[in-house]
Amino acid sequence: MDAINDLKKEHEGIRLMLQVLQAVSRKLGRGERINAQHLGGIMEFLSIFVDKCHHGKEEEFLFPALEASGIPREGGPIGAMLAEHDQGRRIVSELRDAVKSYNSGDKSAADSIKEPYRRLCRTADTTYRKGKHRPFCNGGREIGYSQRQ
Numbered sequence: 001m002d003a004i005n006d007l008k009k010e011h012e013g014i015r016l017m018l019q020v021l022q023a024v025s026r027k028l029g030r031g032e033r034i035n036a037q038h039l040g041g042i043m044e045f046l047s048i049f050v051d052k053c054h055h056g057k058e059e060e061f062l063f064p065a066l067e068a069s070g071i072p073r074e075g076g077p078i079g080a081m082l083a084e085h086d087q088g089r090r091i092v093s094e095l096r097d098a099v100k101s102y103n104s105g106d107k108s109a110a111d112s113i114k115e116p117y118r119r120l121c122r123t124a125d126t127t128y129r130k131g132k133h134r135p136f137c138n139g140g141r142e143i144g145y146s147q148r149q
Ligand SMILES: [Fe+2]
Pocket: 011, 054, 058, 133
């Protein structure tokens, strides 16, 4: 099993989801109604796949392996990534409540999902499309992380 390749494939999946998030954000901006099942599916992907599975693996295995190789946790790229994960969690948590209201038919909830959606797009764009996670994968390979899994 190559853990680094798995993480890279997950990044590809997350970049695809970013395109979906951006499309939803544009529709919300135009005042279009979004299908409740689609919004629910997106929330599940963000909570289960992105946060629990992907970020969980990075935080539990990759980051500690990089730290053990001498990269400091604080004041460097690991700390920056952890801060981005936390920022994403806060936005997703905020969005979860707003999506519940929106899906229950509360018309005013459209405004309350628009703004966190925009923020989530910006955060995911910085982290995933602009490739900030790539050096981590490469760093992990350099220290032999994938062989240890
Ligand atoms: Fe990642």
